[in-house]
Amino acid sequence: MNFEKVIDRQKTNSMKWDFVSERYGSDDLWPMWVADMDFRAPQPVLDAMQEVINHGVFGYHRRPDSLFEATASWLKKRFDWGVENNQLVYTPGVVPAISHLIQTFTEKGDGVIIQPPVYYPFYALINYNDRKLLRNPLKETEQGFAMDIEDLEKQMQEGAKMLLLCSPHNPIGRVWSQEELEQVAKLCEKYNVLVVSDEIHADLVLKGTHTPFAKLAADKGMDVDVITCMAPSKTFNLAALQLSYVVFQQEEAKKQYEEQLQRQFVGIDNPFATVAAEAAYREGEEWLEKLLDYVQDNVDFVKQYIETNIPVMNVIEPEGTYLVWIDMRELNMGASKLQSWLREEGKLALSDGHIFGNEGAGFARINVAAPRANVEEGLNRLKQAYDKL
Ligand SMILES: Cc1ncc(COP(=O)(O)O)c(C=O)c1O
Known part of the structure; x- marks a missing residue:
């Protein structure tokens, strides 16, 4: 559990490290983009996977009840959220699940609300999927980014069928408060909007408390349809193993979803993902707590570094996720000039803000789930580019 140790990920087919050139057009850029970590997974995960290798037989595999049990007990322990095993469906990723x-x-042409930048x-x-995109941009307030609840109601009046909630929010890093979620739930109840709550970052909370939207709605006795997407992939750096899950509140909805998966022949599981997820949920908590401390230290470091060396930029401190949203609007470059400056002068491969929506123009997102030395290298490059301006 040495997060300081730099592990060379080059030439391992790592998307973040080995596909920079393909994505950014140059291979001398320092990667701070893809949301995965430059850390090894917890030791119990590695041991469990090693056992599968030692056995050496990789025939067709089904997810065992023990994985459901480990998942349910993790949700109970971390969020005090009681989920029965028969509410869960495993999926090969949150994005395909959504x-x-x-x-x-939903049907073709139906409205789906998102909250950009997202x-x-x-x-x-x-x-x-030929659905209609309804935008409910976040608003900037004195206290930071917040949901625009008035505008959300307007979008619902447009006839929205679904709200795609990002909780905690990527890239802003907000961990939505119970009050904010309750306001959303009230509107969804009033306008009969189904909430698909993407809670993939739920375990990565630095400040505040993550409340599963479905738990909040149930605790308040609200009649809101909610389907939750979660995964151990961000939490324990297991994204390549492609295991996530969907939590249903209604049996009928779960049945309809399973039928949809059957029609698309989704459902072959792999044993590495099973044992990795189970080991992570049963034995990974201590690792996670240390990771969160390390990430918070990196966030503090980024904040301090930028305040001291590049004061024209402003770090939006994340309450959750290991992603840091940096406000570069005072450089007064348009989105495309900022993008080329970051690449050509900064020699950085980070996530340009405008790809998250127009509202993100002038911002950039960096990933700080990396050894301090890697984060520092990226910041030094940013400073050098800034000093030359
Ligand atoms: C909000 C959000 N949802 C989903 C994903 C990706 O999920 P998966 O790899 O399980 O498809 C990410 C990855 O960054 C994410 O930030």
């Missing part, structure tokens, strides 16, 4: 949920519960595949999920 696509299947859109297909199952995780950019949400746009593709709605557009590729």
